[in-house]
Amino acid sequence: MQQDNRSARVKILAAAVQLFAEYGYHASSMREIARIAGIQAASIYYHYPSKQALLVEIMQVHMNQLNTNLERIIGKPHNFEQCLYDAFSNHIILHTTYKPEFFIIDTEIRALDPENRGRILCLRDQYEDLIQGLLQEGMEQGVISQTDVKIASYAIIAMCTEVAQWFRPGGRLTVQQVIEIYFQMITKGLLNLKDNAEIAEESAHI
Amino acid sequence: MQQDNRSARVKILAAAVQLFAEYGYHASSMREIARIAGIQAASIYYHYPSKQALLVEIMQVHMNQLNTNLERIIGKPHNFEQCLYDAFSNHIILHTTYKPEFFIIDTEIRALDPENRGRILCLRDQYEDLIQGLLQEGMEQGVISQTDVKIASYAIIAMCTEVAQWFRPGGRLTVQQVIEIYFQMITKGLLNLKDNAEIAEESAHI
DNA sequence: GTCTATATCGGGATAGAC
């Protein structure tokens, strides 16, 4: 038997992440969080003022991480294609590495009280603005074709976020392979519907 | 003042949809559902055996509608491109028309007890299988390029589902225009990253 | 810093009158 040397604060937050992700915020009790952390429910209140504070902490830490990384990627001098790759790579890596945390961010916004909700939604808007600015840059450079930046950003963010739902570390694909596939789908088309001329040409080559 | 002629069953379910979507299943009380439906909480139990039954009813009705429509679209003799269009058109139209209902389906699976969860997840798997079968058909016909069918289906479903989050009826775009944009993004690429030869060619044309 | 004990509240569901 090894003892668990993590601080109580860390163990409490880890337990909250696990339960909020599996059962949802409202279905998770402070008693159960405490049980998993190995303490009594009342002891949580020495470290955190409320259950809501646990949720806010989880969301803030990881939204800040997502934004800070993206700011660093976009902020330095760059080649557009590489920058685009790094941006979505960051999104997919964080969402798969911290799957329960980002799942909570995506599903428990409504469990926040109005003040906290505003703060977290502001971080999400910042992230979307950064992504949209990057796409805008590519369009202005003529490196990507003209498109509705907002719609494209929402579509890409949605499909990259969803990766975390099915990705299994140690499975058929590594995360780097998944990133490569998604980058290809985003920049070269998901399905590549061929017109009749293309189909005829391909048949001729056989 | 007009009286509300809908049956009690309908009013109860509509109230449940509204509250489950806005606050989540566990954060919505039977008392509040009853208040919105204009009756007492105890009266709900004449129409539905439990709160869980309300959730199951909402999910089943709309997943069945989604599947039934798609089966009809795929089942009849068809041109592949048109069929693909109709399939995603069905997805986007239902998800925007019944936005709260599908939002509940997407976020409250974990609120179902194990037996009900299995039943609903089975309907979702059926839907994914139908979409994947369609993509497989297109690949075998050579109408779309070789791709990982599962990954492509997950990516496309995710981006089409997300439309409901930002789409506003009466806004800048009609739902038909949105469907057209998404069909283009899916079949012709979201961003269309150009290589250097293409950029040079475009410059030459100016 | 963690405990036991408890205050206080609101939840789902039921009984039985009308």
Add this chain to the structure above:
DNA sequence: GTCTATCCCGATATAGAC
């Protein structure tokens, strides 16, 4: 078919000892 009244439970959070 809807009501009032209520049971019973588990929730968050606090008080105060150690």
